[in-house]
Amino acid sequence: MDERRVRGPGWFRQGPAWWRQGPPWASRWDDDEVPGGARWPWRSTLLLTAFVLVGSTFAAHGQEGERAALDPFARVLLVVAAGLLLWRKRYPVPVLFGTAAAAATYLGAGYPYGPVFLTVAVACFSAVVAGHRRAAWTAVGVLWAAHVLVAHWLYRWLPPSGDSALSWGQEAVVLAWVVAIMALAELARVRREQWARERAERAQAARRRADEERLRIARELHDVLAHSISVINVQAGVGLALLDSDPEQARTALTTIKAASKEALGEVRQVLANLRAPGEAPRAPAPGLDRLPELVTQAASAGLTVEVEGKHPRLPPGTDLAAFRIVQEALTNVVRHSGSRHARVRFDPAGGALRLRVDDDGPATGADAGGGGNGLAGMRERAAALGGTIEAGPRPDGGFTVLAVLPLTGTTAKEGDR
Incomplete structure (x- = not known):
């Protein structure tokens, strides 16, 4: 029945079909994780690198005088943090720690707050979805600890000069963003595992139905052929035995063989027609x-x-x-x-x-x-x-x-x- 017409109370808990079955790209993610067969996410990496560079430039203008100005070293850190994401599907854990290290260095150098932390979020998301939850929590925890250390203690000796400590209210906002990113990654991991289980269950159910159908067809063919061939075998023996002594009885036996073989051919055709055209209504009623x-x-x-x-x-x-x-x-x-x-x-x-x-x-x-x-x-x-x-x-x-x-x-x- 059309899901758009009937939506019972369970529909709101399970969600629409695309949510239960997963988006189209979910099935391709597994192909990316095959060792030696992963695709290179060029487009998303280039787009994210451009966004980080442009966004950091705008952030630097907005925080001019408060944070250190962007210099070539800052731009190298931004390119490294974003460029590492090209390997996020092949090597999610090293990429995660690499982006976290680049972001921590960028933060310690006093450069403006900006989209550099988006690279860590993407790397963290990829690692959690790939199953490396402990590594993701560790990397994000270390990065947040480094942020606390720099913002509340080391800022005295690190650029920019005259910087002040970050308020704990602002620190709570940073922590909330970290928790939100990790929660989103965990949700994506759970949904991906659920989609994988449902795909496996559907494939197993399809294989089971195919096996049952093959068994049913084999059973039908056996029953039809065994009965008809047994009758043909007996009548052929009778016909051979009486061919010379009683031609009329032999003729009767041959007539029986013809009728039995015709019936068997008809039933075999019916079974094979159902096999060739699955889902169509049978052209003849099943015997009873x-x-x-x-x-x-x-x-x-x-x-x-x-x-x-x-x-x-x-x-x-x-x-x-x-x-x-x-x-x-x-x-x-x-x-x-x-x-x-x-x-x-x-x-x-x-x-x-x-x-x-x-x-x-x-x-x-x-x-x-x-x-x-x-x-x-x-x-x-x-x-x-x-x-x-x-x-x-x-x-x-x-x-x-x-x-x-x-x-x-x-x-x-x-x-x-x-």
């Missing part, structure tokens, strides 16, 4: 238990008689698809791994859950009776995604049972055959 008669017919064509017992309620699309795929996979495993020619599918909705049971009489024709590979794992994943469970294992009489319990949350109370 209303297609159970088709499964029974396909199983019959493979020589397996399926008996359906009980009634199932109307299910939500996700649960309906999961139930259909579980029955499909269970019957496929009977065809592939059991010598039984008879299977039973029973629905028992009770206690807010649908108990879906598929039994065969066996015996197993291999070590993987009932399916021990991706099929059974896929059934468990489908059930678990809905908050249900799957139990599968051999029966004492030699058969195999698959029991799925799927929650009926959100289903309608009306029951009946689909």
Whole structure:
């Protein structure tokens, strides 16, 4: 929903989207901090150097007679303090102490107060945001201590001559500016770390969604192909065995193979279409238990008689698809791994859950009776995604049972055959 239309009470605490996600330059800051790959902040450094030089000149005119006049040494100190900021992203701590030393020297020489302290503020800001909080507090603390020392004691022996001590009220103003700069830097650091965490969480969530989608598609393809290929395999064997002795039965087997392969191709195309065009509505409805008669017919064509017992309620699309795929996979495993020619599918909705049971009489024709590979794992994943469970294992009489319990949350109370 558009954030400009609905702004609940939480919006004022969290702020607008750009505040929660960070400004566009926030993501580029991380690139600047990669060792050996930092960009050189030429433009900002040149602009700040010009501002410091011009601003100090105006400050000197305003403080003429009170502070020492700007001379070449003062201008060198100003250029050094501002020029060091060119390395502030590569070497934030040395740059911070360098600008602080230049500012302290400028202050001790009695030159006019002015924008030279802005260079220290920028260096301090860069160091704190880069994570060097202790170094930033130390450098700013040392600079302020030097200011107190010069303004209240050493001024007697330092230029300009006849200077007087700074009042403690003015000193409190200086201290307030220092605290404000550090507080702003700390706030920027906290917000930057929050933006980095949120970007990482969004990237992780996107990767998780992509992994879940790949798993879903792989599970769909496995269920479609395993069932259809099992039917095709059985019918191909029948056709080869009866090709000479019973051509009509062989023709029937080939017809079944054609129908099964056509259906499989259609379902595969649907899955791949959803993969190629994510976010678009599927062109065909997802299969559900209303297609159970088709499964029974396909199983019959493979020589397996399926008996359906009980009634199932109307299910939500996700649960309906999961139930259909579980029955499909269970019957496929009977065809592939059991010598039984008879299977039973029973629905028992009770206690807010649908108990879906598929039994065969066996015996197993291999070590993987009932399916021990991706099929059974896929059934468990489908059930678990809905908050249900799957139990599968051999029966004492030699058969195999698959029991799925799927929650009926959100289903309608009306029951009946689909």
